[in-house]
Amino acid sequence: MITNVAAYPTDILGITGLWAGLLLMLFIYSYPLWKENPLYRFAEHTFVALAMAIAIGVNLDALNKVAFYPLVSEGALLMIIPIILGLMIYLLLVPQYRWISRYPVAILVGSSIGLGMAGQLLPNIVSQIINTITPPKVGVAAFDWFNFVYIAIGLICVTMYFLLTYEHTGPVKPVTQFGRYFIMLALGAYFGNTVLFRFSMLASRAQFLLQVLKIIPM
Amino acid sequence: MSDKTIWDKLQNVDRRVFYWILFVGLAVPFMFPLGLPVAVTPPTQGLYSGLRKLQAGDVVALSINSGVSAWGDCLPAMVASVTQVLRQDAKLVIWSVGYVDCDITYREIVNRVPEFKSKTYGVDWVYFGYCPGQESNVALLRDNIRGLYTKDIQGTPTGDIPMMKNINGAKDIAMVLTSDTGDVQVYYRNQWGPTKSSRDNFGAVKYPVAEIGIAMNLSGDMSFFLSGDLFGLTGGSRGGAEMEKLVGIKGDGTITMDSINVSHLLVIGAIILTNVSYLLTRGKKR
Numbered sequence: 191m192i193t194n195v196a197a198y199p200t201d202i203l204g205i206t207g208l209w210a211g212l213l214l215m216l217f218i219y220s221y222p223l224w225k226e227n228p229l230y231r232f233a234e235h236t237f238v239a240l241a242m243a244i245a246i247g248v249n250l251d252a253l254n255k256v257a258f259y260p261l262v263s264e265g266a267l268l269m270i271i272p273i274i275l276g277l278m279i280y281l282l283l284v285p286q287y288r289w290i291s292r293y294p295v296a297i298l299v300g301s302s303i304g305l306g307m308a309g310q311l312l313p314n315i316v317s318q319i320i321n322t323i324t325p326p327k328v329g330v331a332a333f334d335w336f337n338f339v340y341i342a343i344g345l346i347c348v349t350m351y352f353l354l355t356y357e358h359t360g361p362v363k364p365v366t367q368f369g370r371y372f373i374m375l376a377l378g379a380y381f382g383n384t385v386l387f388r389f390s391m392l393a394s395r396a397q398f399l400l401q402v403l404k405i406i407p408m
Numbered sequence: 409m410s411d412k413t414i415w416d417k418l419q420n421v422d423r424r425v426f427y428w429i430l431f432v433g434l435a436v437p438f439m440f441p442l443g444l445p446v447a448v449t450p451p452t453q454g455l456y457s458g459l460r461k462l463q464a465g466d467v468v469a470l471s472i473n474s475g476v477s478a479w480g481d482c483l484p485a486m487v488a489s490v491t492q493v494l495r496q497d498a499k500l501v502i503w504s505v506g507y508v509d510c511d512i513t514y515r516e517i518v519n520r521v522p523e524f525k526s527k528t529y530g531v532d533w534v535y536f537g538y539c540p541g542q543e544s545n546v547a548l549l550r551d552n553i554r555g556l557y558t559k560d561i562q563g564t565p566t567g568d569i570p571m572m573k574n575i576n577g578a579k580d581i582a583m584v585l586t587s588d589t590g591d592v593q594v595y596y597r598n599q600w601g602p603t604k605s606s607r608d609n610f611g612a613v614k615y616p617v618a619e620i621g622i623a624m625n626l627s628g629d630m631s632f633f634l635s636g637d638l639f640g641l642t643g644g645s646r647g648g649a650e651m652e653k654l655v656g657i658k659g660d661g662t663i664t665m666d667s668i669n670v671s672h673l674l675v676i677g678a679i680i681l682t683n684v685s686y687l688l689t690r691g692k693k694r
Contacts, residue, residue, distance in 0.1 A: 222427050248508040252539045255558055305543050309598025313614075313637045321635035379627045383643070385675070386623035386668070387481055389434070390645045393667040394480030396435040397660070406438050 198401070198408040212402045215395060344372040415685040426678060433674045437666035444669055446662065451633045452485075452650040455618045455640025458583065459489060464497035466582040467575055472513050473506030473592040474622065481622040482587040483513070484648025484661030487520045489585055489620065492655050494523035499571055500533035501581065503557065505545040506592050510538045511561070513587075520659070530560075530569050537561045546595040550578045583616040583639070593619040593629065597637050620647070 199205055217233035257273050260266035275294040282291040322345055326334040350362065351369030358366045401408040448456075462468065470490065474482040493500055504510035514535055518524050527533060536557040539545055548556045553576050554566045566572050574580060578600045586593045600615040616639050619629055623644025633641045642651055645668060648661025 219431075223424055223431070245508050248538055249540050256539065256556065259558060302543065305547055306598065309601055312601060313594075313597045313632065313635075317614075317635045317637050318631060321631070376627070380624075383623045383626050386644055386646075386672075387478075389668055389671045390480040390623060390664065391477060392431070393434045393645070393664050393671065394660070396431060396667065397438050397664065400435060400438050 198404070208402050212399060215398070219395075343368075348372050413689075415688045418681060418685040419689065430671060430674055434667045434671050437670050438663065441663070442666045442669070444666055446646070446649045446653055446665055448650045448654060449647075451630065451638075451641035451643070452647050452654065453640075454633065454638075455485075455489065455585075455620075455642060456492065456651065456654040458616065458618060458639045459492040459496065462493065462496040462498040462582060466496070466498040467571075467580060468493050468498050468500055469581045469584045470500055470502045471506075471584060471586040471592060471596070472502065472504040472510040474513070474587040474589045474620075475507040475509050476512055478587075478589050478622050479513070479516070480660075480664060481644040481648070482589075482620050483516065483520075484645060484659050484664070485620040485642040485651045486513075486517055486585075486587050487659055488648065488651035488655040488657060488661070489618075490517055491521050491523055491657060493585075494521065494527060494532070498582070499531075501536070501553075501571075501575065502533065503536040503549075504538040505540075505542055505549075505595070506538075506588075506590070508538055514561075529562075530564070531571055534569055534571050535561045536566075542592070543595040543599065546592070547599040550600050551576075553577060578615065583618065585618050585620060587620040588625060589622050590625075593617055593621070593632075593638065597632070623647075 199208060214233045214236065217229040218237075220227055221230040253276075257269045261269040261273070275297060278294045279291050281287040322341055326338050347365050347369035349369075351358075351366040351373065356362065397406070400406045470486070470493075472486075490500065502514060507513075514537075524533070529535075537560075539556055541548075541556075545556055553572070557566055559565055560569055584596050584600065586596055596615070596617045600617070614637060617637070618640035619625070619632075619638055620642050621629060621644075623646065626641070626643030626647075629638065629641055629643075632638045642648060645661050645664045648659070649665045650661075652659045652661045
């Protein structure tokens with residue numbers, strides 16, 4: 191078994207970065223673990239400012255690589271169009287010309303919907319329906335059959351729960367109620383996994399704290 | 409003397425007390441590992457099996473769409489997957505359409521995978537960095553990588569990079585691994601789907617995409633694994649630990665699992681305790 195983790199930095203810049211990260215992390219944690227305080231606010235504002243600065247820098251760099259550079263160096267004249275459309279969005283800040291900003295927004299929304307719709311049908315609808323109605327192959331584990339029946343019943347019950355063209359009374363009532371239980375089960379699983387993700391983030395911070403303090407190896 | 413029982417007091421415990429217990433509970437297993445076993449689940453096995461099928465010279469696209477904040481969940485599986493890709497002598501094209509801080513993640517992967525030392529940048533792997541644009545970028549990358557990435561991260565024009573001579577789209581790439589905190593795997597499935605010639609039993613065209621996701625994505629994306637739209641899927645640090653076990657490395661995923669297990673036990677204990685105290689004091693005059 192190979193141990194596959196990074197090493198503790200030896201250069202001043204690396205060590206300073208580690209300790210800055212640790213201190214800012216502790217400043218942020220001082221809010222939930224103690225109360226709101228100036229150190230927390232300092233870390234919060236530093237984070238927002240840094241994130242904004244990096245985002246602006248990276249996006250301008252990308253704009254340069256994708257549009258300005260091909261326009262100037264390679265004579266790709268078509269790149270003028272996205273640059274002008276991008277600039278038009280800023281007219282949102284000028285009240286008398288605000289209407290112009292709606293055109294690039296409309297193009298953006300339209301192209302996003304067009305791109306999204308094109309590929310949605312196969313993986314998200316057709317593929318899912320095929321998978322739901324296809325029984326497991328002969329000879330597979332009993333658990334696969336249980337899953338198949340469970341998903342089929344769940345699909346019918348939940349679909350009926352969301353169909354509101356009839357009243358949920360009489361023989362339909364237990365089915366829709368069952369559908370509600372299925373939804374609750376699914377939401378519970380989602381919530382459980384969400385909590386797992388948060389714990390994982392917290393665990394990696396606890397690990398980072400111990401690594402910087404050299405209590406455990408990096 | 410107060411007539412409050414321990415059950416009354418439990419219901420009024422400051423939430424910060426639990427935060428402290430949780431933080432300490434998460435930290436202790438890093439110092440005293442329990443070594444609890446990790447069982448490999450089918451989605452992770454699917455990813456590993458897919459990587460094992462790679463031939464020498466195949467090109468794999470690694471799309472880094474998770475930020476530094478999701479390292480706990482995504483980095484272990486990314487490191488393990490990249491290790492396996494390089495062991496198969498396959499090549500890597502790395503980019504990001506989702507997170508501005510992908511450079512830090514890329515550096516960390518290179519630092520943690522010793523196999524990179526025997527490989528040459530530009531010949532065995534190349535890194536293009538981040539480009540904003542999300543799904544429209546993924547659509548463009550399908551047919552024209554050079555249209556989006558004119559240069560790599562070192563400023564070398566894409567056409568001059570030896571590895572990229574014959575690579576300019578999905579048809580030249582064997583599979584996509586996307587580390588995900590959101591929907592980017594959907595973009596690859598939607599936009600790159602109709603480019604492969606291999607068809608499944610029902611005639612559906614599916615491009616081989618695997619997701620290295622955060623735990624939160626696991627429930628929702630499992631249906632795509634079951635339907636074959638994703639050939640592999642890892643969820644959170646648990647998925648990372650499973651991949652590390654399969655690849656044969658001991659990384660952060662394995663190390664973190666003890667801590668995650670203890671935290672879950674703490675939460676289950678807290679849920680039981682608070683519910684019991686609520687039931688025992690229900691209806692009591694306050």
